[in-house]
Amino acid sequence: MRNPHVLPRMTWTVIWWAAALLMTASLAACAGAEPTPTAAPTATRAPAVTPVPTATPTPSLAAKQELRANLLSEPATLDPNRTAFATEVTVVKSLFNGLLGFNQDLSVKALAAEAVPTVGNGGISADGLTYTFKLRKEGTWSDGQPVKAKDYVYSIKRMLDPDLAADYASFYYSIVGAEAYNGSAKSDAAAKAALKDKVGVRAVDDYTLEVKLSAPEPTFLPKMALWPVYPLRQDVIEKYADKWIEAGNLIGNGPFILKEWVHQDHITLEANAKYWGKKPTLQTIVLRLLPDENAALLAYRNGEMDLVSVPAGNEKAILSDPVLSKETLRFNELTVFAFQYNVTRAPFDNKLVRQAIATALDRVAFVDKVRNGVGKPATAWIPPGMPGYDASIGAQYAFDAAKAKGLLAQAGFPEAKGLPAITFSYSDSTGNRTIAQFLQGQMKENLGIDIVLDPQESKAFRQFLTQNKHQWALLGWGADYPDPENFLPGLFGTGAGNNHMLYSNPEFDAIAKRATTELDETQRLKLWDQAHKIVVNDAPMAPIYYRERLWLKKPNVLNFKTTGMDGAVPGDFFYTDVTIGR
Amino acid sequence: MGKYFLGRLLWMAPVLIGISLITFLVMHLVPGGPWSREKQLAPAVIENLNRRYGLDDPLWKQYVVFLGRTLRGDLGVSYIYQDRSVTAIILQGVPKTAAIGLLAFTVALGVGVPLGMVAAIRHNTWMDYLSVQFATVFAAIPGFILAFLLIYVFAVQLHWLPTGGWGKPQQLVLPAAALAALPTAYIARVARAAMLEVLGQDYIRTAHAKGLAPAVVYYRHALKNALIPVLTITGPELAALVTGSFIIEQVFSIPGVGRLFVQGVFQRDYGLIMGSVLFYAGVIALLNLLVDLLYSLVDPRIRFG
Numbered sequence: 001m002r003n004p005h006v007l008p009r010m011t012w013t014v015i016w017w018a019a020a021l022l023m024t025a026s027l028a029a030c031a032g033a034e035p036t037p038t039a040a041p042t043a044t045r046a047p048a049v050t051p052v053p054t055a056t057p058t059p060s061l062a063a064k065q066e067l068r069a070n071l072l073s074e075p076a077t078l079d080p081n082r083t084a085f086a087t088e089v090t091v092v093k094s095l096f097n098g099l100l101g102f103n104q105d106l107s108v109k110a111l112a113a114e115a116v117p118t119v120g121n122g123g124i125s126a127d128g129l130t131y132t133f134k135l136r137k138e139g140t141w142s143d144g145q146p147v148k149a150k151d152y153v154y155s156i157k158r159m160l161d162p163d164l165a166a167d168y169a170s171f172y173y174s175i176v177g178a179e180a181y182n183g184s185a186k187s188d189a190a191a192k193a194a195l196k197d198k199v200g201v202r203a204v205d206d207y208t209l210e211v212k213l214s215a216p217e218p219t220f221l222p223k224m225a226l227w228p229v230y231p232l233r234q235d236v237i238e239k240y241a242d243k244w245i246e247a248g249n250l251i252g253n254g255p256f257i258l259k260e261w262v263h264q265d266h267i268t269l270e271a272n273a274k275y276w277g278k279k280p281t282l283q284t285i286v287l288r289l290l291p292d293e294n295a296a297l298l299a300y301r302n303g304e305m306d307l308v309s310v311p312a313g314n315e316k317a318i319l320s321d322p323v324l325s326k327e328t329l330r331f332n333e334l335t336v337f338a339f340q341y342n343v344t345r346a347p348f349d350n351k352l353v354r355q356a357i358a359t360a361l362d363r364v365a366f367v368d369k370v371r372n373g374v375g376k377p378a379t380a381w382i383p384p385g386m387p388g389y390d391a392s393i394g395a396q397y398a399f400d401a402a403k404a405k406g407l408l409a410q411a412g413f414p415e416a417k418g419l420p421a422i423t424f425s426y427s428d429s430t431g432n433r434t435i436a437q438f439l440q441g442q443m444k445e446n447l448g449i450d451i452v453l454d455p456q457e458s459k460a461f462r463q464f465l466t467q468n469k470h471q472w473a474l475l476g477w478g479a480d481y482p483d484p485e486n487f488l489p490g491l492f493g494t495g496a497g498n499n500h501m502l503y504s505n506p507e508f509d510a511i512a513k514r515a516t517t518e519l520d521e522t523q524r525l526k527l528w529d530q531a532h533k534i535v536v537n538d539a540p541m542a543p544i545y546y547r548e549r550l551w552l553k554k555p556n557v558l559n560f561k562t563t564g565m566d567g568a569v570p571g572d573f574f575y576t577d578v579t580i581g582r
Numbered sequence: 583m584g585k586y587f588l589g590r591l592l593w594m595a596p597v598l599i600g601i602s603l604i605t606f607l608v609m610h611l612v613p614g615g616p617w618s619r620e621k622q623l624a625p626a627v628i629e630n631l632n633r634r635y636g637l638d639d640p641l642w643k644q645y646v647v648f649l650g651r652t653l654r655g656d657l658g659v660s661y662i663y664q665d666r667s668v669t670a671i672i673l674q675g676v677p678k679t680a681a682i683g684l685l686a687f688t689v690a691l692g693v694g695v696p697l698g699m700v701a702a703i704r705h706n707t708w709m710d711y712l713s714v715q716f717a718t719v720f721a722a723i724p725g726f727i728l729a730f731l732l733i734y735v736f737a738v739q740l741h742w743l744p745t746g747g748w749g750k751p752q753q754l755v756l757p758a759a760a761l762a763a764l765p766t767a768y769i770a771r772v773a774r775a776a777m778l779e780v781l782g783q784d785y786i787r788t789a790h791a792k793g794l795a796p797a798v799v800y801y802r803h804a805l806k807n808a809l810i811p812v813l814t815i816t817g818p819e820l821a822a823l824v825t826g827s828f829i830i831e832q833v834f835s836i837p838g839v840g841r842l843f844v845q846g847v848f849q850r851d852y853g854l855i856m857g858s859v860l861f862y863a864g865v866i867a868l869l870n871l872l873v874d875l876l877y878s879l880v881d882p883r884i885r886f887g
Contacts, residue, residue: 079664264674289837
């Protein structure tokens with residue numbers, strides 16, 4: 001999932017300053033106005049109670065079960081097949097149920113399917129090529145019709161239709177005939193229809209879906225838990241064409257229905273009375289579309305919202321605020337940031353230089369001082385919370401300026417003498433700017449290297465990277481699905497689409513190739529672990545930190561559960577559990 | 583005169599075509615396209631997208647297609663707001679932007695002109711100084727700072743008004759006020775200068791000498807002539823106000839056209855960019871024409887022919 005930065009550089013700058021100014025003023029005012037919290041009476045014999053919200057006894061529920069959150073921007077679409085950004089994913093997840101979903105630990109669970117297919121329960125054939133999903137018979141659409149296997153067949157084939165041009169189609173190329181069909185853009189209608197018929201997805205009966213793969217794919221199940229393969233209603237889409245995603249037209253099978261979509265203003269979701277599963281306590285979810293995080297924060301303070309993001313740069317003010325610091329919602333995200341080298345360009349063609357830089361980064365100081373403690377220092381690539389995370393990987397890059405200087409000298413650049421000019425490029429945003437400035441300071445301080453910063457407008461930066469014009473650039477990567485496979489071959493494989501490091505190691509490629517089709521889970525994770533270690537050792541990028549999200553949540557929003565893969569709004573996997581206390 | 587304005591109207595067509603061509607070329611020259619994503623899309627997916635939106639055709643053909651569609655009144659589809667019609671998206675934003683713009687414009691004229699007049703009539707008195715001070719302060723404060731100040735005072739502290747959004751009348755107040763401040767100050771200054779100049783003229787002295795009541799001199803004789811310079815700046819101001827202020831719309835979360843255009847540019851939404859540029863150009867051209875028409879009504883000396 002991607003978080004587009006839609007705001008121009010100047011706007012962010014001015015807004016940030018204005019907000020910083022106001023926040024300082026307002027926080028000072030609050031600090032003055034707030035009554036000093038009195039210490040708990042010590043005379044009672046009750047044990048000291050720590051104010052953990054979840055530990056409080058179930059309070060009575062508020063009469064109005066409504067959650068008001070900021071979605072930040074207008075969704076591009078609510079069509080699951082075409083959804084590609086976190087914004088849309090958050091809404092789509094509430095409107096639809098896939099066959100599979102995720103538990104809070106991000107393991108796969110059965111949702112609209114009766115069970116997660118395994119070889120043991122006959123859901124997966126012995127060769128790993130045929131998957132059979134048994135649908136829950138009680139599953140219904142929000143108009144009361146039963147959800148049938150044909151709805152999944154329709155959705156998957158539609159998602160692969162080259163004329164639909166779905167972003168995530170390439171995630172499902174392991175399905176028989178999928179790649180050929182999706183790549184047939186230039187063929188005529190008859191040829192496309194023939195290719196569509198060859199796609200290996202079929203309804204065996206009303207409640208049995210069969211999917212055939214062209215090669216074993218151990219990550220196929222988590223992919224089947226993602227939004228692009230949620231079931232869809234052919235009759236609804238054909239009836240309303242492009243307008244089927246509008247409120248009143250859209251029919252879903254999820255716990256909520258689309259009550260209202262006032263474009264560019266707000267979306268209202270309402271509990272689906274016909275939902276087959278555990279019905280949500282929340283009656284409505286109002287998703288405001290406030291693109292300005294500072295404005296949303298003011299709305300939160302004004303009591304107009306329950307859930308908003310903390311704008312970059314405001315972390316310190318919020319965390320030191322006597323009231324707001326108690327309303328923070330923090331959770332680790334499966335997202336890592338790193339400084340990626342172009343390893344074909346000097347001086348980064350020299351592995352020792354790359355390792356020297358990786359050792360010269362005081363990541364703890366970065367998280368503490370720059371990020372105000374929000375985030376986790378990273379010496380390796382795979383984030384905590386994802387299978388394959390190992391805190392010991394990359395330990396050799398623990399901050400050590402003396403060792404870093406030694407490595408640089410060993411590389412042939414004692415005291416940084418003889419290094420060519422170094423430019424670091426990044427997509428300009430408040431958050432990225434602070435990272436870049438930190439890097440510049442560390443290089444100067446710890447290695448004596450002067451680097452030039454090259455901030456670029458977001459889309460221009462993307463093209464710059466794609467054309468491999470960079471020497472050194474910022475890299476952020478978030479998970480599409482919780483597996484090392486989503487974090488390694490696509491970035492570090494020779495010639496891979498997102499390998500802008502131009503890194504190539506045949507040993508890595510060989511292991512990655514084996515791991516991609518290895519069906520034995522233990523063996524597979526072991527292979528990815530090896531691949532991960534090779535990359536970290538070769539250091540085509542220097543990791544800096546794993547992102548932690550910082551939001552504000554009103555204390556009366558209860559039973560709130562987050563994961564490392566939440567969409568634009570936190571907690572979006574588990575809104576059915578949320579309750580609003582008094 | 584009718585012929586003159588008809589001619590001006592007809593001239594708008596080549597002007598709009600010229601603007602759309604320049605926009606089209608610049609848009610395609612700017613690095614990065616609509617499919618430049620943080621995560622690179624698969625080559626087949628990019629091919630499918632290009633095909634779906636006609637971006638695999640040569641540039642000249644894409645422009646011709648755009649032109650043909652536009653002439654039929656269809657501005658095409660948006661790329662970010664997948665396949666929603668650009669016309670519908672813009673039309674959804676227009677009433678909001680226009681409502682706030684017109685309200686701000688009314689405030690600017692309604693407050694700015696009297697303020698300038700009073701300052702001129704009571705030249706070098708406390709009223710004049712106060713008016714000049716007011717104009718200077720509001721001309722100097724950038725709109726977004728004022729916007730945040732207004733939100734902070736009236737929404738966060740006093741809880742009188744909401745911080746933003748759209749749909750209720752009270753949500754109009756703060757953005758219109760923030761938007762009106764600068765033009766009010768500007769109009770007050772221009773009105774004051776123009777009135778001062780007119781009041782120094784011989785025919786005003788004559789009117790006073792005739793023994794006319796001061797109110798009659800000011801409102802019947804001076805005001806009309808003093809309004810011409812105000813009218814001159816009114817056209818561009820009105821155009822600026824009704825086409826929207828991106829910053830104000832952003833800060834108050836108003837889904838107007840100003841915001842759409844800027845989002846379009848940053849997302850390289852070719853459909854939305856072309857549509858909103860044409861919309862802007864058309865509105866500005868029409869408003870300029872309208873102001874020229876008003877000139878001839880206010881000042882009989884001005885004739886078009």
